[in-house]
Amino acid sequence: MTWDEIDAVGVPPSPRSDHTAAVHAERYVLIFGGGSHATCFNDLHVLDLQTMEWTRPTQQGEIPTPRAGHAGVTVGENWFIVGGGDNKGVSETAVLNMSTLVWSVVTTVQGRVPLASEGLSLVLSSYNGEDVLVSFGGYNGRYSNEVNVLKPSHKSTLQSKITETPVPDIVSAVHNVTNPTRDVDSELEVGQEGKIREIVMDNVDQESRKSRGEGTSLIATLKAEREELDLSLGKEKSQTLHLKQELADAETRNTDLYKELHSVRGQLAAEQSRCFKLEVDVAELRQKLQTMETLQKELELLQRQKAASEQALDANHRQGSGGVWGWLAGTPGGQKRDDA
Template identity: 45%
Template structure:
């Protein structure tokens, strides 16, 4: 990135003279700087950048900071509450502007309008606040009608005297894709029913208004993914569509910031939950062609989420201006870029090729007719049905110059066509290589699956063998135990027989020794005979 810190500049003119085209340049203001933050809101009013609220370390901020491009210095907006504020039921401490984050900031007449956002002050519906940059007073606007549910991370776009609000995330973290309009003249909300498929619910996306009749929605986040889709809402028919885009590939992102400058929509920062988006991308809203203006490194403050982006004309120079953001650390730096003037292009017709060719022929004939009128050249259309024959009479030198110009443009187109063909050829080659690699991987996968099946079968056989061996071992052990039990039973029977024999012998011996009653009686008889 062509970053460049500028010190000791005298005035905005000297500073802008050092800023290159299509490269981000950091502004190094002298003196005090506001605290770093993200999910704030910003707008430019008369060469001054107003920054309102935001979040830091989980804490909502209530300050309003002002950067003056004429002096390149920061100052704090000394705010005071309007004593005639009709919203007397709102709990506001010390008359400090309500702290909030994820809100939107719109310049309307001589005021700044703060819409929606997450706040410490609980509310079930969207609130609108007004900040008067002249009197430094603020007040809550009493809106009527079908007031939307409270939310943060929505997009709010100014279309005439109406604010168009899309999507966001409510206080219960429910994602939204509803559409509401606030009429700033009557301060009345209206819910809008749209046709066809609306964008998926999302928050932290960006929105832009094209030609005053179309609302563009790009990117954003859900709770699990980020988007890179582009949606278009016809504000006359309220019908959604997804225009076909060309040009550079745009990575998914949420938390990015966008601003329009003429027909170009610049988008900076954001991320995809893994890394920050490093490219500053540009959508040509008349042709729906994406391009990359410049890139930064991954850890650059511009590859942050929750930063703000504004466009302004300062000292005659068109600028886009960023402030703040979070990329692992909170930032409070200002960067500016001078977009290189781009050639205006005709709107890309969303028609068939034949219709587009016919329209191009009509446009060319019309341009020739206008040029001829200016030089009093007679133009004669030979066949006005297909606008093929055109005879010129008069200034042949101008005609020759026009032919040379067309030839040069043809060479440029042919060169670009050759580049596109070369890119397509390379992409085709890469696709063929990827197909070959895919086929090789498929074969390798089949081989691995076969090996896995064979290994599984072998493991199964081994498990069966192990189980069989285990069972045989257990059976052998049981048989041994049974044999031992039989031997023990025999020994027990022998011991029982021996015991019985011993008991019999002991009984016989006992009888012999005692003689029993007969022996006693026999002894008594013998004694009496004597």
């Protein structure tokens, strides 16, 4: 499995990061926004995957302002763009119809809320057979771990009414503070009082009760998910404590091994000292042995010299004895010398 570089024709987007991308009709890759150095973009580029050609189509409608760090997800032909910013967070949630390339704004938030953040995530899920957009996190001066839910609907301009229901602190959602009529079937918002605001279409009482029931079911589902997360967190904490205990035991064993190593090093130092002393003794013995060998050679030389001296004395003694006997025999030494 390897990545291959594609040679596309046309004019590609300028180098950038923190943009969003989407695929339409399993053929067209759409690139929107992003930033490069201190510049943010709101341009739209399209890559045809069949012809491998870049184009920059004309956008229509309420074109979003330049931004980077936003998130996007597609629902059918609609491409929802949330968050991002250019030195400050963007408050509106924009939608692009990928067939007509017309932008529209479906909702707007106020204040430095997570939905007006950079670096948030956005995914598409399903609840009771209907699409639900779920966002998480983001940064707008502080990091966030809030979850926001948006339930897009079919086109409608019905007047909305507001009911309040207590919810867990973990859940927050989108609320349009500028338009009383929006393309939203149900939205949830956590206020400062820790309540969730559910906005339902003012159609008929039966539909209103159904929407409230769905909101209650969604809250129950979120509560169940929170309980599961708490249970998982408890297991993780227990495992962490177990790992800490194992780490403490390992550190204790390490301390004992270090002490044993220190003792062995002391014994090794003593043995090395003994070995050094033995080497000195061996060197002295070798020197004495060499001295003894030298003395042995000198002794042998003296013995040879002594033997030679004794032989010379013995020869002289014999020579002196022969002269006397010769004189007695009538052959004095002087005559022998004359004959010679």
